[in-house]
Amino acid sequence: xxxxxxxxxxxxxxxxxxxxxxxxxxxxxxxxxxxxxxxxxxxxxxxxxxxxxxxxxxxxxxxxxxxxxxxxxxxxxxxxxxxxxxxxxxxxxxxxxxxxxxxxxxxxxxxxxxxxx
Amino acid sequence: xxxxxxxxxxxxxxxxxxxxxxxxxxxxxxxxxxxxxxxxxxxxxxxxxxxxxxxxxxxxxxxxxxxxxxxxxxxxxxxxxxxxxxxxxxxxxxxxxxxxxxxxxxx
Numbered sequence: 001x002x003x004x005x006x007x008x009x010x011x012x013x014x015x016x017x018x019x020x021x022x023x024x025x026x027x028x029x030x031x032x033x034x035x036x037x038x039x040x041x042x043x044x045x046x047x048x049x050x051x052x053x054x055x056x057x058x059x060x061x062x063x064x065x066x067x068x069x070x071x072x073x074x075x076x077x078x079x080x081x082x083x084x085x086x087x088x089x090x091x092x093x094x095x096x097x098x099x100x101x102x103x104x105x106x107x108x109x110x111x112x113x114x115x116x117x
Numbered sequence: 118x119x120x121x122x123x124x125x126x127x128x129x130x131x132x133x134x135x136x137x138x139x140x141x142x143x144x145x146x147x148x149x150x151x152x153x154x155x156x157x158x159x160x161x162x163x164x165x166x167x168x169x170x171x172x173x174x175x176x177x178x179x180x181x182x183x184x185x186x187x188x189x190x191x192x193x194x195x196x197x198x199x200x201x202x203x204x205x206x207x208x209x210x211x212x213x214x215x216x217x218x219x220x221x222x223x224x
Contacts (some may be wrong), residue, residue: 004160045204047213060212094161102208103151103167107160 002027004095012089012115018082022095022108029053029076030063033098034081038067038091039110046091050098051078085115119143119207123216134154136192138203138219145185145208152181152190156201164203165190166197 005065008020035050049059051069059067063082071078080091092112097106120143130136140150148168155161163172165181168188178193193201200223205216 041217043202045215045218047206047211047215058211062212096161099166101149101167102206102213103163104153104161104206105163105166105172107162109158109160 002097002106004097004106006093006095006108006111008093008111008113010025010112010114012085012113013117014086016085018080018085018089018113018115019079020082020093020095020111020113022078024076024078024097027097027106028073029071029078030073033100034069034071034078035096035098035104037094037096037104037107038090039094048080048082086087087112090115118212119146119210119214121205121207121214121216123205123219125219126217130195130221132195132197134195135198136195136221138190138205138221140183140188140190140192140205140207140216142186142188142207142209147186148208149207149209150183151206151208152179152205153204154165154199154201155204158217159221161204195221196221199223218221 003025005023011034016082031048031053034038036048038047068081092110096107122141152165153161169181180191202218202220204218
């Protein structure tokens with residue numbers, strides 16, 4: 001069974017970088033697409049971007065200057081880095097597996113990240 | 118970006134009721150529309166992909182329909198375990214965009 005688990009600090013200071021890890025079991029990240037999504041307080045959801053089976057990336061233009069998604073295939077993990085965070089980046093962050101045409105078929109449970117001094 | 122307008126935001130219905138939730142896209146999304154269920158504290162779960170395809174393991178009381186800009190999730194006979202928030206996702210074009218969610222409760 002495909003399982004995803006997010007991990008990382010729950011509190012980040014403004015202007016710093018947010019770094020999260022998604023650990024995947026039951027499926028290789030050298031297949032499919034692997035993405036990050038976040039849910040803001042108030043429940044609005046935002047697709048942040050993905051890294052593909054080949055290592056190519058695609059990002060939401062709203063984040064393009066601040067976001068980086070990378071991977072470690074030896075550990076079957078992929079990572080999110082979001083730079084220069086503000087309080088508006090406070091959200092629950094999810095990782096998910098994507099199919100070729102975009103359907104997100106497996107998700108992690110999410111990790112809540114608060115940006116506060 | 119394609120805007121997804123989901124309605125209603127909140128829905129209260131009785132066990133056995135037929136329930137419908139709608140998503141309207143700001144432009145044609147060519148049936149690239151998925152539906153998800155999220156129970157409190159759990160990971161989102163894929164119910165329906167590409168408008169009307171039932172994900173493996175999902176009960177047949179869930180169905181989807183639509184075309185162009187208008188899409189519907191239907192629960193044919195509401196069950197107590199269907200209490201959750203439901204949201205749609207369009208993947209016709211990037212960035213992928215989500216509906217605002219529908220919180221479903223049992224009367």
